[in-house]
Amino acid sequence: MPKSMRTIEVDDEVFAYLQSRSEPLVDTPNDVLRRELLNSGKPTGDGTGGRRAGALKPLIDAGLVAAGDTLRHHQSRLKRTHEATITADGWIELPDGQVFPRPSPALQEQTGNAINGWSQYTHVRSGSRLEDLRDKLAQRQS
Structure with missing residues (x-):
């Protein structure tokens, strides 16, 4: 029923x-x-209380990024820098505690503009754009 x-x-x-x-x-x-x-x-098996894995989880699993790593986007014209943190389940957490499963909505929340988070966020530890890390993972898998 x-x-x-x-x-x-x-x-x-x-x-x-x-x-x-x-x-x-x-x-x-x-x-x-x-x-x-x-x-x-639906449990994801990652201790998140049922939240599905975020878009960065495959990068974590491949060792290209890690939970707690910082993402950064700098708007040079406006002289503003935005940072976010990668969570253990591959989500993006903003400094105010908001979390997003994908980079673009997270960066849009920070900048106020529709923006491609994959191409605009830099993974601070590696110095690479998320887009480049995603491409690197795809190359490994092919």
């Missing part, structure tokens, strides 16, 4: 929060709320 579903209304700020924690075309708002509020969901 299917679970009973209820309709709720949320404001734009709450909806934006749900979007920032969801995988487009995969998660429903209910999935996000269930994960966030009930700490349940």
